[in-house]
Amino acid sequence: MELVIFIVLLLLGFIVGKSKERRHYRSIGIREEAFLDKPTITARVPSGENISHAALAIGSVVVSIDYFKRFLSSWRMIFGGELKSYSPLLDRGKREALLRMKESVPRADEYINCRMETSTISSGKGKAMGTVEVIAYSTAITYAKGSTHPDQATEDLHAESEEPPEENIRTEAPGTAGLDG
Amino acid sequence: MILTNIETIPGKKVQEHYGLVQGSTIRAKHFGRDLMAGFKNIVGGELKGYTELLQESRNQALERMCQQAEELGANAVINVRLATSSVAAGAAEILAYGTAVRV
Numbered sequence: 001m002e003l004v005i006f007i008v009l010l011l012l013g014f015i016v017g018k019s020k021e022r023r024h025y026r027s028i029g030i031r032e033e034a035f036l037d038k039p040t041i042t043a044r045v046p047s048g049e050n051i052s053h054a055a056l057a058i059g060s061v062v063v064s065i066d067y068f069k070r071f072l073s074s075w076r077m078i079f080g081g082e083l084k085s086y087s088p089l090l091d092r093g094k095r096e097a098l099l100r101m102k103e104s105v106p107r108a109d110e111y112i113n114c115r116m117e118t119s120t121i122s123s124g125k126g127k128a129m130g131t132v133e134v135i136a137y138s139t140a141i142t143y144a145k146g147s148t149h150p151d152q153a154t155e156d157l158h159a160e161s162e163e164p165p166e167e168n169i170r171t172e173a174p175g176t177a178g179l180d181g
Numbered sequence: 182m183i184l185t186n187i188e189t190i191p192g193k194k195v196q197e198h199y200g201l202v203q204g205s206t207i208r209a210k211h212f213g214r215d216l217m218a219g220f221k222n223i224v225g226g227e228l229k230g231y232t233e234l235l236q237e238s239r240n241q242a243l244e245r246m247c248q249q250a251e252e253l254g255a256n257a258v259i260n261v262r263l264a265t266s267s268v269a270a271g272a273a274e275i276l277a278y279g280t281a282v283r284v
Contacts, residue, residue: 009223012223012224013223013224013225016223016224017224017225017226020224020225020226021225021226024226024227044187044188046191050192051191051192052192053192054183054185054190054191054192054193055183055184055185056184056185056186056261058239058263060232060235060236060239061227061232062227062228062231062232062235063225063226063227063228064221064222064225064226064227064228065225066222066223066224066225066226067222067223067224067225069225089225096227112187113186113187115186117263117264117265119265119266119267119273120267121231121267121273131222131228131231133231133232133235133265135239135263135265137186137261137263138186139185139186139187139191141191
Protein backbone atom coordinates (compact mmCIF):
# COMPACT_ATOMS: atom_id res chain seq x y z
CA MET A 1 0.00 0.00 0.00
CA GLU A 2 2.75 2.41 0.92
CA LEU A 3 4.54 1.60 -2.28
CA VAL A 4 1.41 2.38 -4.29
CA ILE A 5 1.08 5.78 -2.63
CA PHE A 6 4.75 6.43 -3.25
CA ILE A 7 4.47 5.59 -6.94
CA VAL A 8 1.30 7.66 -7.33
CA LEU A 9 3.00 10.66 -5.70
CA LEU A 10 6.03 10.17 -7.88
CA LEU A 11 3.97 10.06 -11.06
CA LEU A 12 1.84 12.99 -9.95
CA GLY A 13 4.94 14.99 -9.19
CA PHE A 14 6.52 14.11 -12.51
CA ILE A 15 3.55 14.77 -14.78
CA VAL A 16 1.90 17.73 -13.08
CA GLY A 17 5.20 19.24 -12.01
CA LYS A 18 6.55 19.09 -15.53
CA SER A 19 3.51 20.70 -17.12
CA LYS A 20 3.41 23.38 -14.44
CA GLU A 21 7.06 24.14 -15.00
CA ARG A 22 6.54 24.45 -18.74
CA ARG A 23 3.55 26.72 -18.27
CA HIS A 24 5.47 28.86 -15.84
CA TYR A 25 8.43 29.25 -18.20
CA ARG A 26 6.07 30.27 -20.98
CA SER A 27 4.47 32.95 -18.83
CA ILE A 28 7.89 34.17 -17.69
CA GLY A 29 9.00 34.45 -21.32
CA ILE A 30 5.98 36.49 -22.31
CA ARG A 31 6.20 38.81 -19.33
CA GLU A 32 9.94 39.33 -19.67
CA GLU A 33 9.45 40.70 -23.16
CA ALA A 34 7.55 43.68 -21.78
CA PHE A 35 10.62 44.74 -19.81
CA LEU A 36 13.25 44.02 -22.42
CA ASP A 37 14.04 47.68 -23.03
CA LYS A 38 14.46 48.54 -19.36
CA PRO A 39 17.97 48.20 -18.01
CA THR A 40 18.24 46.19 -14.83
CA ILE A 41 21.71 46.63 -13.42
CA THR A 42 23.61 46.16 -10.21
CA ALA A 43 25.49 49.42 -10.68
CA ARG A 44 24.58 52.11 -8.19
CA VAL A 45 24.68 55.07 -10.53
CA PRO A 46 21.75 55.85 -12.80
CA SER A 47 22.74 56.06 -16.46
CA GLY A 48 20.88 59.26 -17.25
CA GLU A 49 20.26 62.72 -15.89
CA ASN A 50 17.10 64.58 -15.00
CA ILE A 51 15.48 62.02 -12.73
CA SER A 52 11.94 62.70 -11.69
CA HIS A 53 11.26 59.85 -9.36
CA ALA A 54 13.03 57.13 -7.40
CA ALA A 55 11.38 54.33 -5.45
CA LEU A 56 12.13 50.97 -3.94
CA ALA A 57 10.88 48.02 -5.99
CA ILE A 58 10.50 44.65 -4.32
CA GLY A 59 9.43 41.30 -5.71
CA SER A 60 9.38 37.94 -4.03
CA VAL A 61 8.23 34.42 -4.65
CA VAL A 62 8.19 31.15 -2.74
CA VAL A 63 8.75 28.09 -4.89
CA SER A 64 8.99 24.45 -4.05
CA ILE A 65 10.28 21.40 -5.81
CA ASP A 66 8.00 18.54 -6.82
CA TYR A 67 8.02 15.07 -5.37
CA PHE A 68 9.70 13.44 -8.33
CA LYS A 69 12.60 15.86 -8.48
CA ARG A 70 13.10 15.63 -4.78
CA PHE A 71 13.36 11.89 -5.16
CA LEU A 72 15.95 12.33 -7.90
CA SER A 73 17.96 14.73 -5.81
CA SER A 74 18.00 12.34 -2.88
CA TRP A 75 19.78 9.89 -5.19
CA ARG A 76 22.19 12.54 -6.33
CA MET A 77 23.10 13.27 -2.73
CA ILE A 78 24.60 9.81 -2.42
CA PHE A 79 27.11 10.45 -5.17
CA GLY A 80 27.46 14.21 -4.90
CA GLY A 81 27.74 16.63 -7.78
CA GLU A 82 25.45 19.19 -9.27
CA LEU A 83 21.79 18.94 -8.36
CA LYS A 84 20.41 19.51 -11.85
CA SER A 85 16.84 18.97 -10.78
CA TYR A 86 17.05 21.98 -8.48
CA SER A 87 18.42 24.37 -11.11
CA PRO A 88 15.13 25.05 -12.91
CA LEU A 89 13.46 25.63 -9.58
CA LEU A 90 15.84 28.39 -8.57
CA ASP A 91 15.99 29.77 -12.09
CA ARG A 92 12.21 30.06 -12.13
CA GLY A 93 12.22 31.62 -8.70
CA LYS A 94 14.80 34.23 -9.58
CA ARG A 95 13.22 35.23 -12.87
CA GLU A 96 9.79 35.38 -11.31
CA ALA A 97 11.06 37.50 -8.41
CA LEU A 98 12.79 39.89 -10.84
CA LEU A 99 9.63 40.15 -12.89
CA ARG A 100 7.52 40.89 -9.84
CA MET A 101 10.04 43.49 -8.75
CA LYS A 102 9.68 45.22 -12.10
CA GLU A 103 5.93 44.83 -12.14
CA SER A 104 5.71 46.51 -8.75
CA VAL A 105 6.98 49.74 -10.36
CA PRO A 106 6.05 49.16 -14.01
CA ARG A 107 6.51 52.76 -15.18
CA ALA A 108 10.13 53.05 -14.18
CA ASP A 109 12.76 53.47 -16.89
CA GLU A 110 15.60 51.75 -15.13
CA TYR A 111 16.20 49.50 -12.15
CA ILE A 112 19.53 50.10 -10.46
CA ASN A 113 21.40 48.40 -7.63
CA CYS A 114 19.44 45.23 -8.08
CA ARG A 115 19.94 42.68 -5.30
CA MET A 116 18.78 39.13 -5.06
CA GLU A 117 18.54 36.98 -2.02
CA THR A 118 17.55 33.39 -1.52
CA SER A 119 16.42 32.05 1.79
CA THR A 120 15.52 28.50 2.61
CA ILE A 121 12.13 27.90 4.11
CA SER A 122 12.56 24.17 4.34
CA SER A 123 15.71 22.42 3.30
CA GLY A 124 14.29 19.28 1.74
CA LYS A 125 16.06 17.01 4.14
CA GLY A 126 14.31 14.10 5.72
CA LYS A 127 10.59 14.23 5.05
CA ALA A 128 10.49 17.96 4.36
CA MET A 129 10.32 19.36 0.85
CA GLY A 130 12.81 21.79 -0.58
CA THR A 131 11.15 25.19 -0.48
CA VAL A 132 12.96 28.45 -1.10
CA GLU A 133 12.04 32.09 -1.08
CA VAL A 134 13.64 34.42 -3.59
CA ILE A 135 13.59 38.19 -3.05
CA ALA A 136 14.71 40.72 -5.59
CA TYR A 137 14.86 44.41 -4.82
CA SER A 138 16.22 47.48 -6.51
CA THR A 139 15.78 51.21 -6.88
CA ALA A 140 13.41 52.05 -9.70
CA ILE A 141 14.36 55.23 -11.52
CA THR A 142 11.95 57.24 -13.61
CA TYR A 143 13.31 59.94 -15.87
CA ALA A 144 11.59 63.22 -16.47
CA LYS A 145 9.88 63.38 -19.84
CA GLY A 146 12.03 64.77 -22.62
CA SER A 147 15.28 64.06 -20.83
CA THR A 148 18.10 62.37 -22.62
CA HIS A 149 18.02 58.78 -21.64
CA PRO A 150 21.11 57.09 -23.04
CA ASP A 151 20.26 54.11 -25.14
CA GLN A 152 23.62 52.45 -24.86
CA ALA A 153 23.07 51.59 -21.23
CA THR A 154 20.74 48.71 -21.82
CA GLU A 155 22.26 45.87 -19.90
CA ASP A 156 19.08 43.98 -19.22
CA LEU A 157 18.28 40.38 -18.49
CA HIS A 158 18.95 39.15 -21.97
CA ALA A 159 22.00 41.16 -22.94
CA GLU A 160 24.48 39.30 -20.86
CA SER A 161 27.35 39.24 -23.31
CA GLU A 162 28.62 42.79 -23.00
CA GLU A 163 28.14 43.28 -19.30
CA PRO A 164 31.01 44.56 -17.24
CA PRO A 165 31.91 42.11 -14.49
CA GLU A 166 30.30 44.07 -11.68
CA GLU A 167 26.95 44.10 -13.42
CA ASN A 168 26.22 40.42 -13.54
CA ILE A 169 22.57 40.57 -12.76
CA ARG A 170 21.64 37.06 -13.81
CA THR A 171 22.98 34.52 -11.41
CA GLU A 172 24.85 32.07 -13.55
CA ALA A 173 24.66 29.14 -11.21
CA PRO A 174 21.19 28.77 -9.79
CA GLY A 175 21.12 26.24 -7.04
CA THR A 176 24.16 27.44 -5.21
CA ALA A 177 22.53 29.91 -2.85
CA GLY A 178 20.41 29.06 0.10
CA LEU A 179 20.20 25.34 -0.47
CA ASP A 180 21.94 23.33 2.09
CA GLY A 181 21.48 20.10 0.23
CA MET B 182 8.47 58.62 2.37
CA ILE B 183 10.98 57.86 -0.37
CA LEU B 184 12.84 54.57 -0.16
CA THR B 185 15.90 53.63 -2.19
CA ASN B 186 18.56 50.99 -1.82
CA ILE B 187 21.43 53.18 -3.01
CA GLU B 188 23.40 55.76 -1.06
CA THR B 189 21.61 58.73 -2.53
CA ILE B 190 18.23 59.73 -3.78
CA PRO B 191 18.75 60.41 -7.46
CA GLY B 192 17.65 63.86 -8.44
CA LYS B 193 17.55 65.07 -4.83
CA LYS B 194 20.10 66.22 -2.34
CA VAL B 195 20.43 64.81 1.16
CA GLN B 196 20.18 67.63 3.70
CA GLU B 197 20.53 65.77 6.95
CA HIS B 198 21.31 62.29 8.23
CA TYR B 199 19.40 60.75 11.12
CA GLY B 200 21.19 57.42 11.42
CA LEU B 201 20.01 53.86 11.28
CA VAL B 202 16.34 52.96 11.33
CA GLN B 203 15.00 49.45 11.30
CA GLY B 204 11.80 47.52 11.40
CA SER B 205 11.27 43.84 11.90
CA THR B 206 8.52 41.32 12.34
CA ILE B 207 8.43 37.65 13.20
CA ARG B 208 5.68 35.68 11.56
CA ALA B 209 4.56 32.11 11.87
CA LYS B 210 2.63 30.33 9.17
CA HIS B 211 -0.79 29.16 10.19
CA PHE B 212 -2.03 25.64 10.08
CA GLY B 213 -4.41 25.90 7.12
CA ARG B 214 -1.80 27.44 4.88
CA ASP B 215 0.71 24.89 6.00
CA LEU B 216 -1.61 22.04 5.13
CA MET B 217 -2.35 23.44 1.68
CA ALA B 218 1.33 24.03 1.09
CA GLY B 219 1.94 20.40 1.98
CA PHE B 220 -0.35 19.30 -0.84
CA LYS B 221 1.12 21.86 -3.19
CA ASN B 222 4.55 20.50 -2.40
CA ILE B 223 3.83 17.25 -4.23
CA VAL B 224 3.53 18.95 -7.61
CA GLY B 225 5.96 21.77 -6.90
CA GLY B 226 5.73 25.32 -8.19
CA GLU B 227 4.81 28.49 -6.41
CA LEU B 228 3.31 28.36 -2.93
CA LYS B 229 1.06 31.41 -3.10
CA GLY B 230 0.10 31.26 0.56
CA TYR B 231 3.69 31.58 1.65
CA THR B 232 4.47 34.25 -0.91
CA GLU B 233 1.62 36.36 0.40
CA LEU B 234 2.57 35.73 3.99
CA LEU B 235 6.14 36.83 3.45
CA GLN B 236 5.06 39.81 1.38
CA GLU B 237 2.71 40.95 4.13
CA SER B 238 5.41 40.64 6.73
CA ARG B 239 7.92 42.45 4.57
CA ASN B 240 5.49 45.30 4.09
CA GLN B 241 4.99 45.44 7.82
CA ALA B 242 8.71 45.51 8.49
CA LEU B 243 9.14 48.33 5.96
CA GLU B 244 6.21 50.18 7.51
CA ARG B 245 7.75 49.97 10.95
CA MET B 246 11.02 51.22 9.56
CA CYS B 247 9.27 54.15 7.90
CA GLN B 248 7.43 54.92 11.11
CA GLN B 249 10.67 55.08 13.01
CA ALA B 250 12.12 57.36 10.35
CA GLU B 251 9.09 59.62 10.55
CA GLU B 252 9.47 59.95 14.29
CA LEU B 253 12.99 61.18 13.73
CA GLY B 254 11.73 63.78 11.30
CA ALA B 255 13.11 62.17 8.17
CA ASN B 256 11.29 62.09 4.87
CA ALA B 257 13.32 59.41 3.11
CA VAL B 258 15.23 56.23 3.88
CA ILE B 259 18.28 55.39 1.81
CA ASN B 260 20.36 52.24 1.51
CA VAL B 261 17.47 49.99 2.49
CA ARG B 262 18.39 46.34 3.02
CA LEU B 263 16.14 43.37 3.55
CA ALA B 264 17.00 40.19 5.41
CA THR B 265 15.10 37.02 6.22
CA SER B 266 16.05 34.47 8.80
CA SER B 267 14.19 31.58 10.30
CA VAL B 268 14.18 31.80 14.07
CA ALA B 269 12.25 28.58 14.67
CA ALA B 270 10.76 25.86 12.54
CA GLY B 271 7.80 27.48 10.83
CA ALA B 272 8.59 31.04 11.88
CA ALA B 273 10.62 33.63 10.05
CA GLU B 274 11.98 37.01 10.95
CA ILE B 275 11.87 39.70 8.32
CA LEU B 276 14.16 42.63 8.88
CA ALA B 277 14.35 45.89 6.98
CA TYR B 278 16.92 48.54 7.77
CA GLY B 279 18.27 51.70 6.27
CA THR B 280 19.53 55.21 6.89
CA ALA B 281 16.97 57.88 7.61
CA VAL B 282 17.65 61.18 5.87
CA ARG B 283 15.92 64.41 5.00
CA VAL B 284 16.02 65.60 1.41
